[in-house]
Amino acid sequence: MVVPPGPLLAGKVAVVTGGGGGIGRGISLTFAAHGASVVVAEQDAARANETVAEIEAAGGTGSAVVVDVTDPAQVGELADAAGAVDVLVNNVGHYLFKPTDFWETIKDEWDALYRVNLEHVFLVSRAIVPGMVERARGGSIVNVSTVEAFRAKPQSAVYAAFKGGVTQFTKSLAMELGSHGIRVNAVAPDLTETLQVPYDRWVTEQQQPLIPQWVPVGRFGTPDDIAGVVLFLASDLSAFVTGTTVHADGGSYAAGGWFRTRRGGWTNRPLDP
Numbered sequence: 001m002v003v004p005p006g007p008l009l010a011g012k013v014a015v016v017t018g019g020g021g022g023i024g025r026g027i028s029l030t031f032a033a034h035g036a037s038v039v040v041a042e043q044d045a046a047r048a049n050e051t052v053a054e055i056e057a058a059g060g061t062g063s064a065v066v067v068d069v070t071d072p073a074q075v076g077e078l079a080d081a082a083g084a085v086d087v088l089v090n091n092v093g094h095y096l097f098k099p100t101d102f103w104e105t106i107k108d109e110w111d112a113l114y115r116v117n118l119e120h121v122f123l124v125s126r127a128i129v130p131g132m133v134e135r136a137r138g139g140s141i142v143n144v145s146t147v148e149a150f151r152a153k154p155q156s157a158v159y160a161a162f163k164g165g166v167t168q169f170t171k172s173l174a175m176e177l178g179s180h181g182i183r184v185n186a187v188a189p190d191l192t193e194t195l196q197v198p199y200d201r202w203v204t205e206q207q208q209p210l211i212p213q214w215v216p217v218g219r220f221g222t223p224d225d226i227a228g229v230v231l232f233l234a235s236d237l238s239a240f241v242t243g244t245t246v247h248a249d250g251g252s253y254a255a256g257g258w259f260r261t262r263r264g265g266w267t268n269r270p271l272d273p
């Protein structure tokens with residue numbers, strides 16, 4: 001069937017966790033612009049309300065649910081408040097700690113990383129999927145992973161391991177839900193300017209000219225760059241896509257260790273020879 005023109009999520013209810021800031025906000029605004037009624041599930045009330053106000057100012061529909069998605073009781077309340085959900089985006093995630101060699105990290109840190117990167121994906125999916133199955137009108141789940149689920153993240157090994165878990169969970173859940181018309185996919189961002197990853201503060205003026213050598217597409221990403229991919233995965237444009245991950249990283253995963261040199265060639269050496 002040819003995809004019909006017009007808004008891609010008209011009449012759909014979409015829950016976006018962490019939907020008030022960074023990539024989550026970009027997804028919330030994009031979904032609303034495509035006709036979804038968006039439930040902005042966010043722990044920061046001000047960010048949640050600002051996002052809903054922005055959705056409404058643009059003529060869309062949204063509601064704020066202030067929730068910590070790592071808390072099982074609050075997740076239950078989120079599922080009740082959201083009602084009949086068609087699209088779920090499990091977007092919350094964070095590296096939490098400064099870079100530290102694994103053998104110097106402690107269990108309390110691993111537990112915190114588990115809660116904010118993997119356990120809430122289980123909690124929110126477990127709370128919302130039964131209703132999706134019961135209503136039998138299909139749906140889409142999109143999990144936000146990272147490039148570091150696919151390549152190493154030295155000194156953030158536990159974060160990378162749990163994000164790898166998101167990738168693997170995405171595949172298995174996709175198998176279980178395929179016959180119910182519910183697709184499950186992931187997006188793996190990198191290099192995207194957000195609250196958590198403020199490249200505008202991290203990259204000095206001196207380093208700015210190096211960006212085209214650093215990122216294959218020549219610039220950092222924006223939340224809208226990721227939101228476009230999530231919209232694709234949430235909508236019928238991707239009706240035959242499930243159990244997979246789309247890399248939305250300006251090419252960094254494909255590049256591996258390769259960088260453009262100042263003379264326009266390529267190097268995989270730590271120093272530009």
Ligand SMILES: NC(=O)c1ccc[n+]([C@@H]2O[C@H](COP(=O)([O-])OP(=O)(O)OC[C@H]3O[C@@H](n4cnc5c(N)ncnc54)[C@H](O)[C@@H]3O)[C@@H](O)[C@H]2O)c1
Pocket residue numbers: 017018019020021022023024041042043044047067068069070091092093094095116144145146147188189190191192193194195196197
């Ligand atoms: N920005 C990047 O370059 C990048 C790269 C790889 C992966 N990611 C992934 O993208 C996702 C979003 O990252 P971001 O950079 O937009 O982050 P961000 O910190 O800028 O935004 C996250 C939002 O989630 C909210 N949030 C955090 N914990 C929450 C909780 N327990 N319950 C409810 N809301 C909560 C925050 O208040 C914030 O509004 C994460 O899963 C992250 O791992 C981002």
